Amino acid sequence: MNFGIIGFGRIARKFVQSIEATQGVVSAIGSRSMTLDDPYLKKHPQIKIYRDYEQMLCDSDIEAVYIALPHKFHKKWILKALDHHVPVLCEKPLVLFAEEVEEVRQKMRETKTLCVEALKTKFNDGYDQLKKDLEKIAPVQKIYANFCSDSLDMPKTCFLFDPQQGGALNDIGSYILGFILGIETSEIVDVKSEQKMVDEINYYFKAEITFADGCLATAEGAIDRKKKRMAIIEGQNGTIEIPDYNRIMDYKIEQKDGVVIHRHFPFDGNDMTKEIEDFIKDVEEGNIESKKHSMDDTKAILTLSAYIASKKKRS
């Protein structure tokens, strides 16, 4: 399947490696800034370069696009690609606000064209097995998940520091909240949150989410401090500890009866390869929505994220 890439920044440079282990090939790149002596282009001289993203969408060789722009441009280019009937794999967050998911969904239906948020976590084998393993410790009573990095040395022109789209919640909220909402499916009954806001940017947040079945989840994210990334799920019958839960490679189950189980999931390719494979399969099958990560899932994450943001406490 011939992919075009829209925006050739940091994550797009990883995508070109991830796709190598799939049936997909990068056949065009839409980039305003890539130079013709870029080492990737020199190695792949057959790739067409478009300076105008829309012109690439008009190229009839392009069978799908991967959108790797800063968050606030996702919606515009998703809608344009769908208008051209080009299936879309778009980086997270798909859009900035839950209501915008409806615009995307309507366009998907109108054009009968697939659109998927590239939340890699949910496409990897470790995540599927983890969901099955929950029964070993059930019922789940507590979930903790963090994603805290120190990105303060990034240039201040980076989208992370743009008040319209910046901050931790917009950047890595999808991983934390997507993970929690994938594990715990009962209704949310209460959210408490604290945030550190600097120049209208959410540098840090911690939220406590209470679910109708009594489960309590804690979500913690930051762009101003580093922490060991992990999730811990506590159940009545044991605990599961998952390092790097956003791209599960291994985890440990400790049952209350003393049984300890270690799981390992080596990647074929890298942590983004499975999401590309799954996307290709959906395009081939003519699906317009992913079963692994649906538009409702994306909307639920953004709804919770907005709720956490609305409870902001300045410091």
Ligand SMILES: NC(=O)c1ccc[n+]([C@@H]2O[C@H](COP(=O)([O-])OP(=O)(O)OC[C@H]3O[C@@H](n4cnc5c(N)ncnc54)[C@H](OP(=O)(O)O)[C@@H]3O)[C@@H](O)[C@H]2O)c1
């Ligand atoms: N899945 C993951 O693990 C992961 C990791 C990191 C980021 N992401 C997501 O991927 C998206 C891109 O992140 P990134 O870190 O790759 O960003 P980045 O390095 O800043 O690259 C973004 C690219 O977007 C294009 N662009 C178009 N208009 C722009 C504008 N006005 N300002 C800046 N860039 C503009 C540029 O490409 P051209 O000059 O080539 O046109 C730029 O290189 C974000 O939504 C982010 O959340 C996902």
